[in-house]
Structure formats: C-alpha cells, structure tokens
Amino acid sequence: MLIQKFTTLFKDVTRQCTKIPKEEYLTHGKNIIIDQGQDIVAGYTNCEDGIFKKIPAIVFGDHTRIIKYVDTPFFLGADGVKVLKCTDKNANYRYLYYALKNAHIPNTGYNRHFKWLKEITINYPDKNKQNDIVNILDKLEYIIKIRSQELDKFDELIKARFVEMFGDPINNSKNWKLINIKKCCVDILGGGTPSKSHPEFFTGSVPWVTPKDMKENVITDSKDHITYEAISNSSAKLIPSNSVLMVIRSGILKHTLPVAINKNEVTINQDMKAFVPTSEISPIFLENYFIAISPDILSKVRSVTADNINFKSFQKRKIILPPISLQNEFANFVQQVDKSKFENIVYLNKTLSMKILGQLGDVFRD
Numbered sequence: 001m002l003i004q005k006f007t008t009l010f011k012d013v014t015r016q017c018t019k020i021p022k023e024e025y026l027t028h029g030k031n032i033i034i035d036q037g038q039d040i041v042a043g044y045t046n047c048e049d050g051i052f053k054k055i056p057a058i059v060f061g062d063h064t065r066i067i068k069y070v071d072t073p074f075f076l077g078a079d080g081v082k083v084l085k086c087t088d089k090n091a092n093y094r095y096l097y098y099a100l101k102n103a104h105i106p107n108t109g110y111n112r113h114f115k116w117l118k119e120i121t122i123n124y125p126d127k128n129k130q131n132d133i134v135n136i137l138d139k140l141e142y143i144i145k146i147r148s149q150e151l152d153k154f155d156e157l158i159k160a161r162f163v164e165m166f167g168d169p170i171n172n173s174k175n176w177k178l179i180n181i182k183k184c185c186v187d188i189l190g191g192g193t194p195s196k197s198h199p200e201f202f203t204g205s206v207p208w209v210t211p212k213d214m215k216e217n218v219i220t221d222s223k224d225h226i227t228y229e230a231i232s233n234s235s236a237k238l239i240p241s242n243s244v245l246m247v248i249r250s251g252i253l254k255h256t257l258p259v260a261i262n263k264n265e266v267t268i269n270q271d272m273k274a275f276v277p278t279s280e281i282s283p284i285f286l287e288n289y290f291i292a293i294s295p296d297i298l299s300k301v302r303s304v305t306a307d308n309i310n311f312k313s314f315q316k317r318k319i320i321l322p323p324i325s326l327q328n329e330f331a332n333f334v335q336q337v338d339k340s341k342f343e344n345i346v347y348l349n350k351t352l353s354m355k356i357l358g359q360l361g362d363v364f365r366d
Contacts (some may be wrong), residue, residue, distance in 0.1 A: 030048070210224065
C-alpha cells in the first residue's frame, strides 16, 4: 500500500476562496457558507461573485480541527479555515475525508493546528480499495445519522412530557407557585481557571468541566483535570454532585444553551455556573426547566467580548415551583427515557462503529 505525505497529496487553496463577514450571514439563501464550527453549514448568502466551485473539497478548521467534506459550491466564513484540494485529479474525496478524520492531530487548545496536519502521512491504496472503504464508511455514517435523529426524538419526548405536566413555563399556564432562582438554590457557584504558569495544577484527578465537555445532559468526567492544590490557589470551586451546570459564555449560545447534571464532584471554568438546588427542587426538573425556557434565555444573549448571558439579570428570574412529588414523577420518566436512549441507541452506535472501524483499522493505521 502506498503511503503519501500530506504535503504531497494536498494543496492549500484557501486564497482562492471568498469570505463572507459573519454579520452578513443569512438564515436562508442561495449559497452556503462554511466555517470551522460543528455545523456543516454556518449560514447562507445570496452573493454569487467569488463562490468557490472547485468541488468536492476538504475544509479543515485550523482552531477546531474539524474536518468537512463539501461537494456544493460555497463561500467561507470567518478566518481559521483551510480549504484543501488533492493533487491527484482522480482522487476519491470521500476517502480523503475519512482518512483525515482518522488522523491524529494533537489538541493544543485555541491555537492553529494546520502545522500538525501537514506532518501526517496517509495510507493511499488503489482506487478500488478506496471505493470499497468509502462504501462501508458511508453506510456507517448514514446509520449513525439515523440513530442520531432517533436520539433527538427522545429529547423531544422529554420536552413534550415537561409541557404536559407543568404547562408553559414562561407564562406559567398552570399557575404554579413562583420562586426566585436564587431562593431555590442552596448556592450558585461560579468557576475559574488555575494559573497556566503552574502546569502541575493540571495533573490532578478532579474533573475540570468547560463548555467543550457539555455535550451530554449528564456529566461524569471531563477532558481536563486539576489538582486540589489548584482549587485552593484559584477561583475554581468544588461543585457538589447533582448540581445543574450551565454554560453562560460561549459562541454556542448563538443557538444552544448547554445544561447538564454532574453525577460526581467537579470543578468548572469561568464560562459556566453551577446551581446547587434545595430539597424543594429536583435537579432533573431544574435542568429541564432551563431547557424549556432556553429560547427565551438565548434571545437575551449579548455579545461584548464574547456571547454571554447577563447573569445578574438571569438569577433574578422567577421559576415555577410544582410540588416535589410531581417533579420526582417527571424525573423518573426522564431516567427511564435516558435508559432507553443510551442502552438501545448509543450503545448500538458505538458497537457498530468499533466493529466496522476495527475491520478497517489496518487501512488507516500509520
């Protein structure tokens, strides 16, 4: 099997692309805008001049390390995006997409990672072998997409059950007692970042949760960990288990409000808050209450140096307070749905991924 250097196989054609300022993004339009975010499409434009038509192409997020396969003419979004074309005119870009997704690119934080991408090598088998691999991985990706849609249906079921039991939480359609958010919490805790000048602070066992960890509704661990010494020498605090964590400053607040419950003690950074509920509030109820009112919360997000929630105003809000017995009934329902969700779907996805990728591992292994 032929092994190709990245620099031999790819050329950077970013300068041939036209960028659209973020303030000019449309929610609908004739042409797509691609950036380095999680979403395939960042926005739309009705512009025609300068659209990049040399498709398919690979887009690499220099900061995020996200790899995208694009087969529709496009414009670029913000800086930090690399557009790659293959030097092989007959290249199978789906194969290249999967190969780059499988490549090990170290995470060095919010830095540029293209220099690391340029160091990799790619196994480059004959065209027939590439086609066989792509056929299998495309089928896998389709299955995962369908399963992900099923996961969304479970989330919709929980949201529907919340409204059924508690009514519209914004206008309090069932006339529940109202209570100030601060009064329904034993404490509301902020976070902090230990000094980076002490790298030993980041060698501990205490989970240090940041917005990048907030992809699930239950947090059991984090990508980064700190020591107890780091906690005592910074504004980071130990957050009790079964608190409700919320991201209050992040670009993701443009469209999503990440909230989760931590199942064990954690710490958080300064872009988050932790709500420690009283005995009158079920953590699962509080978490789903925040989800239910998230459109209203996000509509008030402001951009100063970053997208953020005005937390002084937020903690003055009043929330509904149904009887704790009803909250617990809802919590039991959520736990049963989550059990089905994770056992019957997520487990299947992971098993299927491991099985197929295990069969193909030798192809992508350096």
